[in-house]
Amino acid sequence: MKRQTTDSRPAGPKPWYDPRIRSIFFQLVTLSLVFWAGWTLIDNTLSNMESRGISTGFGFLDETAGFGIIMSLVPYDATMSYGRTFWVGLTNTLLVSAMGVVAATILGFILGVARLSSNWLVAKVALVYIEVIRNIPLLLQIFFWYFAVLSNLPSPRQSVEVGNALFLNNRGLYLPEPVAQDGFGLVWGGVIAAVVAVVALRTWAKKRQLATGQIFPTFKVGLAVLVLVPVLAYLMAGQPLTWDFPALKGFNFGGGISIIPELAALWIALSLYTASFIAEIVRSGILSVSKGQTEASKALGLPNSLTLRLVVIPQAMRVIIPPLTSQYLNLVKNSSLATAIGYPDLVAVFMGTTLNQTGQAVEVVAITMAVYLTISLLISLFMNIYNRAVAIKER
Amino acid sequence: MAESVMKPPRKTLGPVAWMRMHLFSSWYNTLLTLIVGYLLVTSVGPVLNWLFLEADFKGSEPSDCTGAGACWLFINQRLNFFIYGFYPDSLQWRIDVMFALLALSFVPQFIENLPGRKWLGIFGMTGLPVVGYFLIPGGSFGLEAVDSAKWGGLMLTLIIAYIGIIASLPIGILLALGRRSDMPIIRGLCVVFIEVWRAVPLITVLFMASVMLPLFLPEGMNFEKLMRALIGITLWQSAYMAEVIRGGLQAIPRGQYEAADALGLGYWKKTGLIILPQALKMVIPGIVNTFIALFKDTTLVLIIGLFDILGAVQSTITDPAWQNVAIEGYVFVAFCFWVFCFGISRYSQKLERKLDTGHKS
Numbered sequence: 068m069k070r071q072t073t074d075s076r077p078a079g080p081k082p083w084y085d086p087r088i089r090s091i092f093f094q095l096v097t098l099s100l101v102f103w104a105g106w107t108l109i110d111n112t113l114s115n116m117e118s119r120g121i122s123t124g125f126g127f128l129d130e131t132a133g134f135g136i137i138m139s140l141v142p143y144d145a146t147m148s149y150g151r152t153f154w155v156g157l158t159n160t161l162l163v164s165a166m167g168v169v170a171a172t173i174l175g176f177i178l179g180v181a182r183l184s185s186n187w188l189v190a191k192v193a194l195v196y197i198e199v200i201r202n203i204p205l206l207l208q209i210f211f212w213y214f215a216v217l218s219n220l221p222s223p224r225q226s227v228e229v230g231n232a233l234f235l236n237n238r239g240l241y242l243p244e245p246v247a248q249d250g251f252g253l254v255w256g257g258v259i260a261a262v263v264a265v266v267a268l269r270t271w272a273k274k275r276q277l278a279t280g281q282i283f284p285t286f287k288v289g290l291a292v293l294v295l296v297p298v299l300a301y302l303m304a305g306q307p308l309t310w311d312f313p314a315l316k317g318f319n320f321g322g323g324i325s326i327i328p329e330l331a332a333l334w335i336a337l338s339l340y341t342a343s344f345i346a347e348i349v350r351s352g353i354l355s356v357s358k359g360q361t362e363a364s365k366a367l368g369l370p371n372s373l374t375l376r377l378v379v380i381p382q383a384m385r386v387i388i389p390p391l392t393s394q395y396l397n398l399v400k401n402s403s404l405a406t407a408i409g410y411p412d413l414v415a416v417f418m419g420t421t422l423n424q425t426g427q428a429v430e431v432v433a434i435t436m437a438v439y440l441t442i443s444l445l446i447s448l449f450m451n452i453y454n455r456a457v458a459i460k461e462r
Numbered sequence: 463m464a465e466s467v468m469k470p471p472r473k474t475l476g477p478v479a480w481m482r483m484h485l486f487s488s489w490y491n492t493l494l495t496l497i498v499g500y501l502l503v504t505s506v507g508p509v510l511n512w513l514f515l516e517a518d519f520k521g522s523e524p525s526d527c528t529g530a531g532a533c534w535l536f537i538n539q540r541l542n543f544f545i546y547g548f549y550p551d552s553l554q555w556r557i558d559v560m561f562a563l564l565a566l567s568f569v570p571q572f573i574e575n576l577p578g579r580k581w582l583g584i585f586g587m588t589g590l591p592v593v594g595y596f597l598i599p600g601g602s603f604g605l606e607a608v609d610s611a612k613w614g615g616l617m618l619t620l621i622i623a624y625i626g627i628i629a630s631l632p633i634g635i636l637l638a639l640g641r642r643s644d645m646p647i648i649r650g651l652c653v654v655f656i657e658v659w660r661a662v663p664l665i666t667v668l669f670m671a672s673v674m675l676p677l678f679l680p681e682g683m684n685f686e687k688l689m690r691a692l693i694g695i696t697l698w699q700s701a702y703m704a705e706v707i708r709g710g711l712q713a714i715p716r717g718q719y720e721a722a723d724a725l726g727l728g729y730w731k732k733t734g735l736i737i738l739p740q741a742l743k744m745v746i747p748g749i750v751n752t753f754i755a756l757f758k759d760t761t762l763v764l765i766i767g768l769f770d771i772l773g774a775v776q777s778t779i780t781d782p783a784w785q786n787v788a789i790e791g792y793v794f795v796a797f798c799f800w801v802f803c804f805g806i807s808r809y810s811q812k813l814e815r816k817l818d819t820g821h822k823s
Contacts (some may be wrong), residue, residue, distance in 0.1 A: 092552040094647040101651060108678045115677045140779050186491045187484035188498050201805035203796045206756040207772055211796075214779070215788040400663035418669050436662045436670075444660035 112429060119426075127425045128153070133421055136411045138327050149421050156416035157438060163333055163412065164399045170338035172391075175345025182350045193346065201343040203437060206404055208254045208340055213332035221433070223319050234313055240326040241313035248307040257300030265289040306415075329410035334404065343400045345391065351388035355381065384457050392450035396443050403439075413438060473734075505760075513793075524784050536787045537774055537794050538813050544774050544794070547614015553606060556597045557617050562619070563590055572809055575664065591628055594621075610688045613768035616798065622695060622758045629696040631749070634703025635742075639733060641704065652704070661700035664762050667694045672766045699756055706748040709740035743817065748809035752805050771795055 116123060128150035135145050139155040140162060181193040185433060200208075219239055221227065226236035234241040263307050272283035299307070314325030356379050364374040406415035422431040473479040486492045516531030524746035527533035539545070546554050553723075567586025570579040592639070598621070599606035613621070661666070671694030676684055714737055722732040764773030775791040778784065 090645050094645045098647055098649065111680050112674075112677045115679075115681060118681065183483070185487060185495050186788065188495050188502075192498055192502070192722075198804060199800065202754075202758075204761040204772065204799055205651070205797065206761040207792060207795055208765075210772070210776065211792045212790075218788075303549075326607060326808045375533055397660075400661075403663040403665040404762070406689065414663070414665055419665060422669075422673065428677060430671050432666065432674055436658075439663060440658060440661045451820055 103166050111332050112294055116429075121426050121428075121431070125430055127427055127430070130425075131426070132421065134424070136416060137409075138330065140412055149425065152421050153413075153417050153434065156411060156413035159410070159416070160399075160405075160412040160414075161401055163330060163410070164332050164402050166342065167337040167398050167402065168395055170334070171341035171345055173396075174338060174342035176241040176349050178342060178346035179349025179353070182346060183353060196271055197343045197346050200339055200366045201347075201423065203209075205336060205340045205401055206407060209332055209336040209404055212336050213328065217332050225313060226315075226320075232310075234320060236320075237328065238325075240327050240331060242319045242324045242326070243313065244311040244322070244324045246309050246311050248309060250304040250307040253304040254297055254307070257297040258393070259295035264292050268292070282412070313363055327410075329408050330407070332408060333349040333405050335396055337401060340401075341394055344394050344397075348387055348390045348394065352385075355386045356382045381457065385454075388450060388454045388457065392447060392454075394415055395450070399442055399446070400439065465661075473606045492690040512612050532790050532793070534790065535788055536784050536790055541772075543615060543778065544771060545616045547618060547769050547774060549608060549614070549617065550606075550612070553600070553608060554757045555739070556600070556605070560590075560594055560597060560617075561625055563593060564624075567737060587628065588592050591625070601712045610686050611690065615774045616771045617770065618763075619757075619760050619770040619772075622688075622692065622760045622763060623753070626756050627749075627753050627761070630699035630703045631690075633700035634707055635738070637700060638705035638707035639713055641708055656701045656704050659698050660705070662698075664695070664698055667698045667764060668762060668766050670694060687766070688768060691768060695756070695760075695763075698753070701748070702752050702755075706752055707741065707743050709748060710745035711737065713744055746817065747814040750806060750813070754806055754810075757803060757806075758799065771798060791805055 113123075129148050131146060132149050132152050134152075135147050136143055136152065136155050138159065140158040141151075141154050143151055145154050159286055178193050178197065181189050182197065184190045184193070220235060220237040220270055223236045225236075226234040226241075228234050232243045268289060269285055272285045276282055311322050313325070315322045316322075360378055360382065361374060364378040369377065402412060403414040405412035406419055409415065417436045418431055427430070472482075474483075485495045489642065514531070516529045518527045519527045519534050520526070521535045522539060524533075524536075526535060542551075547558055557634070564586070567582045567590055570576050584590060587690055587726050594666050596602055597605070598613070599608060622634065637652050637656055641656065643649050643652070667790075668691055671690045672685065672687065675690050676695065679685075680681040717737045718736055718740065719732070722736040727735065760770055763770050764776065772795050775795050779788045779791045
């Protein structure tokens with residue numbers, strides 16, 4: 068029927084002009100190109116590895132590593148497997164990242180607020196700090212702290228000491244270590260009880276405030292509970308805590324907690340560097356809250372502290388969180404610069420020594436990249452959840 | 463007259479009033495000013511002493527460093543190495559020509575209303591890499607060949623940063639367009655590519671480029687170390703570039719796309735003539751910022767054994783001929799980087815203000 072009508076409308080487009088068909092065609096071409104490229108790479112790799120006599124597979128993870136690592140959070144010695152070196156590296160990476168995130172956040176928030184201070188001198192000092200530190204490569208800063216500062220500290224025998232408990236020398240920083248004795252479980256019980264009590268108190272206070280309008284000093288009472296209950300538990304259990312003090316044994320210190328200079332240099336440099344970026348983020352976040360918000364809150368009669376806590380900070384956080392997340396991610400990734408000064412992080416231990424000894428580049432690189440990918444995805448996930456919680460609730 | 467006389471208002475002009483307002487406005491501001499001021503006075507003095515007053519500038523031997531301050535003649539003596547690496551002395555004019563061309567193309571960008579600066583910039587983005595490709599390695603037009611293993615110092619830093627940006631720009635544009643595409647497979651591939659590269663540290667990328675790239679290539683085909691590093695950096699940087707450009711693409715109002723469609727323009731004409739010119743102009747500050755980040759990150763190549771400016775300084779510091787010059791060396795490199803990065807970031811901020819035509823919010 069249709070064929071015979073001399074309709075003035077043009078017939079449907081030729082198939083090669085149909086956008087849908089073209090789109091499917093281009094996607095198929097791209098996909099086959101990607102598969103071809105991937106297949107070529109795998110084929111080349113397999114034949115190259117065969118000709119060089121490199122074995123494949125993940126069996127190497129069970130073989131004996133046979134090299135020492137200067138610092139590990141999990142028990143490790145040279146007789147353990149390559150798989151164990153992976154865990155040592157991973158925990159060390161996570162340790163320095165966590166330490167860096169905490170220090171950089173604190174310092175960054177202080178600097179960001181100082182940058183906006185009404186005190187001219189404080190604002191300028193913060194400005195100079197930020198502009199100097201963030202325009203100098205991180206690797207250079209790590210080198211500076213490690214080779215120029217920490218290596219020039221006195222030897223263990225001439226350590227800088229504070230009250231016979233804290234020692235600083237070119238082998239690291241030594242602190243007394245708390246050792247829990249029998250009965251310390253009671254203190255942990257006290258901590259848990261205090262946390263539960265504070266949560267319950269907060270819920271009750273909120274409910275009462277909604278019902279009656281009376282405000283309960285939750286913060287002060289909560290803080291008192293958090294401090295007093297564990298202290299009471301500690302006293303009741305008969306003070307079950309002793310300190311292991313570091314002491315000079317031969318040429319080096321033994322006992323206590325030691326922070327090796329590699330860790331210290333990396334930690335200082337990472338924190339100072341990232342803090343300069345966080346400071347700028349905090350500053351722009353605070354500036355993004357319009358003056359009208361503060362004025363309106365003053366007009367409602369809220370005191371300065373409540374204005375800050377209930378009006379300015381929640382709105383500033385919305386602007387601060389997304390870029391802050393990417394700074395945390397950068398910090399974790401930058402912690403891999405550890406390999407340049409020999410701090411045994413994942414890249415130095417696993418992608419460095421283990422790769423060199425086994426020669427299994429593909430597996431090792433793949434595992435390492437997968438770890439960083441996972442960490443990145445996890446941090447983004449958590450920060451996204453938090454971000455959703457503080458984002459504007461549009462109704 | 464029993465009427466009480468009001469005191470005149472406090473002065474708001476003059477240095478005393480300024481200090482009262484900005485330094486001593488309340489008791490805690492006064493305290494802060496005093497503490498910070500004390501710390502500054504006690505720390506800046508010794509630093510200046512070390513940097514200039516007690517420092518040694520003249521001489522040629524380590525023994526000429528007699529003062530208590532910095533030993534700057536170490537930098538003087540090794541400056542050639544820090545700038546050119548192992549590039550032969552007699553051929554360094556080639557690098558000087560490149561430095562001059564680089565300055566000629568980009569320094570005028572800081573001067574407003576200079577006629578022809580746009581063309582100089584375009585030359586810097588297109589002609590300069592071609593000139594450099596023939597001039598720096600040599601080997602053609604009767605120029606003596608210089609192996610890339612001899613390149614080093616500031617020159618290598620600039621080469622890596624420059625090529626990293628120039629090469630990643632087109633790849634980044636394609637990736638950004640792909641990520642905004644309607645085709646699910648292409649979009650998915652671009653998202654995976656971008657996110658994977660952005661999630662891993664540059665160090666692992668460099669390791670991968672230096673260890674795994676030789677395995678990926680067919681037998682007999684191999685790149686030198688610098689080339690492998692450049693491939694890794696370009697791929698990594700293109701993912702960041704793509705995200706910057708995507709920001710620009712997203713900022714283009716929908717009406718622009720629809721208007722282009724209404725005019726009957728195809729995808730590439732629409733993108734090339736309407737969308738990209740606006741989007742790229744919008745993200746110039748972002749591109750400049752990624753350039754600064756990349757410029758600082760180029761120092762990482764020393765870990766895979768290339769002698770960039772930091773690598774050159776690091777190798778000299780450990781040279782037993784010069785003792786205890788680590789701080790001088792680091793301060794020198796830090797100063798070089800700081801001048802570049804601070805200058806460029808100021809430029810990008812100026813640009814941002816100029817390009818901000820007030821459409822935002």
